[in-house]
Amino acid sequence: MQSIQWLAMLQVGFTYIGTIVGAGFASGQEIFQFVTRYGSKSVPIIMVSVLLFILAGAKIMLIAHRIGASSYHQFNRYVFGRKAGLWINGFTLFTLLCTTGVMLAGSGALFAQQLGGFYQIGIIGTALLVYLITSRGMQAIMAVNTLVVPLMLGFTILIGIHTFLMNGTASFSLTEPSPVSGWALAPFLYVAFNLSLALAVLVPLGSAIRDPRVLVGGSIIGGMGLGILLLLSNYALLVHGPDIAQAEVPMAMVVVPLGPLVQWLFSLVILAEIFTTLVGNVFGLARQLQTLPQFRAEPRMLIAGLLMVCYVISQFGFSTLVHHLYPLFGYLGAGTLLMIFLVRQKPTG
Template identity: 45%
Template sequence: MKKWTGVLQVSFTYVGTVVGAGFATGQEILQFFTRYGWMATFTIGISTFLFIWLGIKLMILANDVGAKSYEDLNKLLFGEKAGGWVSLLTLISLFGVSTVMLAGSGAVFSEQLGFPHQLGLLFTLVLAYILLVRGMDAIMAVNTVVVPLMGGFICLIVWQTIGTPGAGNWLTLESDYPAVRIWFSPLLYAAFNLTMAQAVLVPLGVRVGDRSVLRWGGIIGGIWIGVMLLAGHFALSAHMPGITQYDIPTGQLIHRVGPVLQLLFVLVIYGEIFTTLLSDVYGLVLQLEQRTRWSYQVLLPVILCLCYFVSQVGFKTLLSSLYPLFGMLSLAWLVLMILRRSPASGGA
C-alpha cells in the first residue's frame, strides 16, 4: 500500500507539473491538437507515448546520476560546457513561465472572480511562499488535491458533450493544415512540457529513489495526461469552429452546469496555474542554489518578488512573446533525451 501511495504521488506530481494554465483553459489542447481535426487523435497518442517513455527516463536518469538539479542532467545530455549554457537558458525559461503563471493567477482573480488583479498576484505570492518553504512535500500535497479535481471536471465536460450534435466531430473533423505541421505539433508539445517538468521531475526522481515507483508513476501520469488530452479534444471538437473565439474554451463547455460548478471550475483552473508556478519556482530556486551557493530560504523570496515585478507586463503579452522561444530550445533537449542511454541500465 505504501508503495502504491508513492506511485500515485509521483503520478499526481507529474500531471500537475505538466497541466498548467494553457491545458486547464483548453487553449493548449485547441492549439496543438483540436484545430488539426480528426488526426489529433493520433497525435495525442504520440504525445502520450513520449510523456510515458521520457517521463520515466528522465526520473530514472536523474536517480542514476544523483542529480542535485536539472543542470546535472543537462550536463549529462549536452556535455559539461554546453550543458551549462542549456541550463542557463532553461533557468531563464523557468523564470519566464513562472511570471506567466503568476500573471495568469492575477487574470483569473480579475476576469473570472471579480477581484483586483494585484490582490490575485499578492495572494498567490504569499501562498506560494508558505508552501514552497516546505519544498517537494508541499508540491506533492497540492497536486494530490488539484489533479483529481481537474480529472473530475474533464469527466463532467465529456459527460456534457455526449449526445450533442457534434459529439462525433473528433473522428470526422477536417483540417487544411499541412501534414508536416500536424505531425510536428505533438513533438513540440511534449518537448516543451517535459523540458519545463524536469525542474521537478529531476529532484523527484532522486528523492523517491525506488525505480519501480518512478516507472509506475511515469506510466500512470503519462496515461492520465493522454486521457485528459483526448477527453478535452473530444469535447472541444464538438463545438468547432466557434469555440476557437474564446480565451477560456473549457469555461464555455461547462457554462450549462450551474454557477456553483462554474465557480469550482474557475478555482480548479487557478489551482492548475498555481501548481505549475510552485513547480517552476521550486526548480528555479534549486538551480540558483547550486549556481550561487545562496541558501534556499534566501533565494525563494527574492525569486518570488522578481516574478511579481515582471508579471506586471501582463499574461497575454508574456505568453505570446516567451513561449515560441522556449519551444525551439525544448526540441533540441527532446532529441538528446531520446538518444541518451541510461548509464545504470544500458538503455531506457
Template identity: 45%
Template sequence: MNEGTDVMMKRTGRVLQVALTYMGTVVGAGFASGQEILQFFTRFGFIGALSILLSTAMFIWLGAKMMLIANEISAKSYVDLNKVLFGPRYGQLISYFMLVVLLGVTAVMLAGAGSIFSEHLGVSYQSGLLVTLFACFFLLRKGLNAILTVNAIVVPIMLFFTVLVMIDTLKTPGSDRWLLLTSDYSPFAAWASPFLYTAFNLSMAQAVLVPLGAEIKDRKTIIVGAWIGGIGIGFMLLVGHIALSVHMPGITQFAIPMGGIARQLAQSVQWIYIFLIFSEIFTTLIADVYGLSLQLQEKLKWPRELIILLILLFCFLLSQVGFGVLLSTLYPIFGLISLGWLVLMIRQQQTKL
C-alpha cells in the same frame, strides 16, 4: 502478512504521488484553458486524436526515462540532467537559458493569478498577487513535499472536472465530430505538433520531475508512476479534444475555449473550473519557483528561503510591467531547444526501462 501489506500500501502511495505530480506539472494553465489542446491537436481535425496517442506514448516513455536518469546520477536539479544530455559546457548554457524562461513563465503565472482574483472574485489585482505570493512562499518552505501535496489535491479535482466534461459532451449532438473533423493544415504540421507539445512540456517539467526522480529510490515506483501519469495526461488531452471538436470552428474565437464549454454546465461546475484555472496557475508557479531555487542554491550557496523570497519579489516586479515581449522572443527559441532536448532524451542510453 501485515508488514507486506504495509510495504505495498507505501509503494502504492508513492506511485500515486509520482503520477499525480507528473500530471499536475505537465497539465498547466494553458491546458486548463483549452488553448494548448486547441493549438496543438484539435485544429488539425481527426488527426488530433491520433497525435494525442503518440504524445501519450512519449509522455510515458520519456517521463520515466527522465526521472530514472535523475535517479541514477543523483541529480540535485535539472542542471545536472542537462549536463548529461548536452555535455558540461552546453548543458550549463541551456540551464542558464532555462532559468530566464522559467523566470518569465513564473512572472506571467503570477500575473494570471492576480487577474483571476480581479476578474472572478472581486478582489483587486495587487491583493491577488500578494495572496498568491504569500501562499507560494509558505508552501515552498516545506520543499518538494508541498508540491506533492498540492498536486494530490488539485489533480483529482481536475480528473473529476474532465469526467464531467466527458459526460456532458457525450450527451451533446455531434459528439462524434472528432472522428470526422477535417483541417486545412498540412499533415506535416499535424504530426510535428505532438513532438513539439511533448518536448516543450517535458523540458519545462524538468524543474520538478528531476528532483522527484532523484528522491525516489525505487525504479519500479518511478516506472509505474510514469505510466499512470502519462495515461492520465493522455486521457485529459483526449477528452478536451473531443469536447472542443464538437464546437469547432467557432470555439477558436475564445481566449479561454474550455471556459466557453464550462459556461454550459451547472453554476457549481463553473466554480470548479475557476478553481482549476487558478490551481493550475498556482501549481506551475510553485513548480517553477522550486526548480529555480534549486538551481540558484546550487550555484550561490545562499539559504533556500532567501532565494525563494528573492525570486518571488523579482517576479512580483515583473508582473507589474508585463512580460509579453520578452516571452514572445524566448518561447520560439525555447521551442527549438526543447526539440533538441527531446531528441537527446530519446537517444540517451544511460538508462534502460
C-alpha cells in the same frame, strides 16, 4: 505489489501531471495552440504525446535516480556534457522564469474573468501561496498534487461527458478549425516544451524516490492521466471552437452550460492546477540558483526574489505570452527531448 508502493506511484504520477498541467494546459490555451487547432489530426497528436510523456518522463526520472541529481543543472550537465550543459541550463532557467510569469498571468486572468476579482489581486494572492508551499520542500509539493490532480481529472471527465451528451460527435464537422499545416511536429514540440520545464520537478523527484519501479509506474500513471485530460479537453474545445477561440481562458467558457456553481468550482480547480505548476517551477528554479556561488542566499529570500521577477513578466498578459512564447520554447526544447532519448549510461563523475 504492496499498497504503499501503489500509493507512491500515484503520488509520483499525480506530481508529474500537476507539473505539466499549468496555466496553459488547464485554461485550454496550450491545448488549443498545440492540439485543437489541427482539427481531425488532434487525436493522433494526443496519442503520440502520451507515448512520449510516458517514455521520456520515465527516462528523466531514472537517469536522475541513477546519478543522484538534485537539480536540473546536474541532470543537464550529465546528459549534454559540461560545456553544452551550461547553455542548456541557461535556456531552462530563462524558460522557467518566463513560463512562471505566464502562470501568474493565468491566475490573474482567471481571477478576473471567472471569479469577478481584480487581475493584480489574483496574481499577488497566488504568489503568496506559492511562497508558503515552496518554502516547505518536495513533500509539500507532492501532497498538494495528490490533492489537486484527482479533482482536475474528475471535473474534466464531467465536462467531457456533459459535452458528449449535449453534442455527440455530429458537431465536429461544423466546428472543426481550418486545417493547419505542420501537425506531425506538434506532439514532439508539445512534449519537448513541457518536459524541458518539468525537469525542474522530475529530476529532484527521481533522486528522492528509492525504488525505480515506482518511478516507471508513476510515469505510466502520469502519461495516461495526461492523455485522458488531453482527449476530453480537446473534445470539448473542438465542439465549442468558434465560441472560445478568442477567450483568455477557453476551458472556463466551456463549462458555462453546466451552470454558475460548476463554473465557479471549475475555475477554482484551474487555479489550483496553475498553482501546482507554479510551485514546481519556483522550487526547481530555487534549487538551481542555490547551486551557483552568486546566489547563495537564504532559500526563502531566493523564492521571494524569483516571484518578484515573475510578477514583472506576468504584466504582459496571459494569452499574449502563451501565443508567442510556448511554440518558441517547444522548438528550443526539442533538442533536450532528443538528447534524453539518445543518452547512454556513462560515468557520473
